[in-house]
Amino acid sequence: MKIRLGVIFGGESVEHEVSIISAIQAMNKMDSEKYEIIPIYITKDRQWYTGEMLKEIETYSDLSLIHRYAKNVVLYEKGGRFVLQNKKGLRRIVKELDMVFPIVHGTNVEDGVLQGYLQSIGIPFVGSDIYASVVGQDKLFMKEVFASSDLPICKYLWFYDTEYEDDSSEIFNRIQKLGYPVIVKPATLGSSVGIQIAHTEEEIKEAIDEAIKYDHKILVEKLVENLMEVNISVLGNYENQQVSAIEQVIPTKDFLTYEDKYIGSSKSKGKLGGKFKSSKGMVSANRVIPAPLPDKMKEEIEDVAVRAFQSLGSSGVVRIDFLVDTKTNKVYINEVNNIPGSLSFYLWEPVGKEYTELLDDMINIGIRDYKRRINKTHSFDTNILKGFTELGGLKGAKGIKNGRKI
Numbered sequence: 001m002k003i004r005l006g007v008i009f010g011g012e013s014v015e016h017e018v019s020i021i022s023a024i025q026a027m028n029k030m031d032s033e034k035y036e037i038i039p040i041y042i043t044k045d046r047q048w049y050t051g052e053m054l055k056e057i058e059t060y061s062d063l064s065l066i067h068r069y070a071k072n073v074v075l076y077e078k079g080g081r082f083v084l085q086n087k088k089g090l091r092r093i094v095k096e097l098d099m100v101f102p103i104v105h106g107t108n109v110e111d112g113v114l115q116g117y118l119q120s121i122g123i124p125f126v127g128s129d130i131y132a133s134v135v136g137q138d139k140l141f142m143k144e145v146f147a148s149s150d151l152p153i154c155k156y157l158w159f160y161d162t163e164y165e166d167d168s169s170e171i172f173n174r175i176q177k178l179g180y181p182v183i184v185k186p187a188t189l190g191s192s193v194g195i196q197i198a199h200t201e202e203e204i205k206e207a208i209d210e211a212i213k214y215d216h217k218i219l220v221e222k223l224v225e226n227l228m229e230v231n232i233s234v235l236g237n238y239e240n241q242q243v244s245a246i247e248q249v250i251p252t253k254d255f256l257t258y259e260d261k262y263i264g265s266s267k268s269k270g271k272l273g274g275k276f277k278s279s280k281g282m283v284s285a286n287r288v289i290p291a292p293l294p295d296k297m298k299e300e301i302e303d304v305a306v307r308a309f310q311s312l313g314s315s316g317v318v319r320i321d322f323l324v325d326t327k328t329n330k331v332y333i334n335e336v337n338n339i340p341g342s343l344s345f346y347l348w349e350p351v352g353k354e355y356t357e358l359l360d361d362m363i364n365i366g367i368r369d370y371k372r373r374i375n376k377t378h379s380f381d382t383n384i385l386k387g388f389t390e391l392g393g394l395k396g397a398k399g400i401k402n403g404r405k406i
Contacts, residue, residue: 005035005363006050006075006084006100008114010042013106014193014214017060022342023103024057029345029355035363038095040075040084041066042109048073050084050094075100075121082123099124099366103339107188110339111137124370126362127316128338135312136338139219140187142312146333149311151304154323154332155222158187161212171208172201181223184208186215197223226327229334230291232305233344235358237315237365243302244347248291289350297324297331304333312336315369316362319344 007030009023010016020041027037039054043066051070053059059066071094073084084095100123104110112133118125128136135141140158147153157174164171175182184207186194194214196207204220211218229251233244293301305320319340323332343362345355353361 002034002036003363004038004096004098005030006038006040006095006097008040008042008100008102009104010044011104011106011109011114012042012044012046013104013109014189015106015110016044018341019103019105019109020057020060022105022339024055025342025345026101026103026355026359027055030359031356034360038084038097040073040100041070042104048075048084075123077121077123082121097123099126099363099370101126101363101366103343105339105341106193107137111188119373122374124366126366128312128314128318129369129373132313132315133338136314136318136336138188138217139185139335140217142335143219145311146308149307151308151311152330152332154224154334156219158217158219161216161218164208164212164218168205172204175204175220176201178220178222181225182220183223184211185219185221186211187217187219189214224323224325224330224332226325228291228324228326230293230301230322230324231319231344231347232301232322233317233319233340233347234305234309234314235317235348235361235365236309237369238310238313241306241309243305244344244353245289245350246291246293246298246301247347248288248293250286250288252286287346289347293324294329297329300331304331308333308336314338316365317343317358319347 007023007027009019011019013019023039027039030037037055038050039052041049041054043049043063049066049070050073051066054066054070071084072087073094074087075082075084075097077083078085078093082097083093084097086092086094100118102109102114102118102125104114108114110133112130115125115128115133116130119130127133135145143153143156155178157178159171159174181197181199182204183195183197184204194211196203196210198204198207208218229249230246231249232246235242235244291298301322304322308320309318314336317340319337321334321337323334324330325332343355343358345358348358349355
């Protein structure tokens with residue numbers, strides 16, 4: 001009997017289109033003999049849709065077709081079953097699910113918001129739980145966890161947008177002490193959105209103004225000079241981990257941009273997010289696999305990656321990005337991507353794990369995580385409110401105001 005697998009993608013995120021690409025890539029590689037694949041698309045205004053048409057990239061060239069022909073649904077638990085039910089017209093159950101596979105990127109979906117909902121209704125799902133998702137999305141939380149685990153990180157500072165608005169000169173002074181050049185980032189976004197490098201105070205103003213468009217919490221890091229960017233993927237959970245090949249990514253600017261990651265050198269301009277119709281997701285980036293690294297540095301990156309994965313309590317597949325100073329051979333961990341673009345399948349193929357096998361492994365890990373979760377104690381049978389009469393029961397509560405009888 002096939003596992004009824006709901007693949008969730010899209011969402012209210014600046015990485016919405018990238019999620020569509022990653023999800024369609026994955027659905028096309030899932031084993032249809034094992035899984036009944038049920039696409040679940042979340043629009044930018046947070047409406048959920050399902051329908052076979054959502055498996056095709058061409059569908060997203062005209063979003064009016066989705067509103068017209070796909071089914072607008074809600075996901076909830078009903079009598080021990082997990083169902084997608086029509087929101088409009090007759091409230092019929094459209095599909096029943098056994099499990100879901102979130103392939104989402106960015107704020108409001110990858111950051112624990114979606115995982116929290118899935119966990120609260122009790123449905124099994126693939127990937128990291130709410131805790132690892134929250135920390136893995138917030139670059140500041142992540143750095144503090146890495147620092148506590150004694151992992152190598154760049155020097156940094158952070159501030160809220162209100163602090164900058166109240167006293168920008170104080171922020172500039174702090175950045176000057178950190179030392180130029182610096183890289184400015186919104187704390188909770190991915191895909192290099194809102195990121196800029198600054199060499200002067202004038203450039204820092206521009207970079208902060210850009211980052212504040214996307215987030216209320218801003219991170220400023222000392223820029224690694226003589227920079228080589230390398231990435232590795234880790235598969236597993238807190239019990240067991242495997243590492244992929246290491247890639248060197250080749251940016252067109254001083255760092256790997258959104259365009260480098262998802263558009264590459266493509267000139268085609270489809271209707272899906274400008275150039276996205278021709279994009280292959282993270283596969284579009286220019287890269288060298290394996291990265292040209294000494295064996296000792298390769299082993300160091302693998303070790304730090306596994307320790308970072310464990311420190312966050314990650315599950316499924318993550319991609320961990322590193323910064324290397326090629327002059328000093330110093331390695332810095334940059335960040336963890338909870339649900340990486342294209343699920344980093346291209347890093348696993350060089351070590352003999354094809355994409356279909358990788359997806360199977362992720363699903364099986366999700367099943368094991370679910371079984372472990374339901375076997376833990378989450379509540380007690382005793383009801384401490386039973387027989388609680390200090391306020392005279394419900395009738396007595398009607399006569400209480402500000403803790404006094406009236």
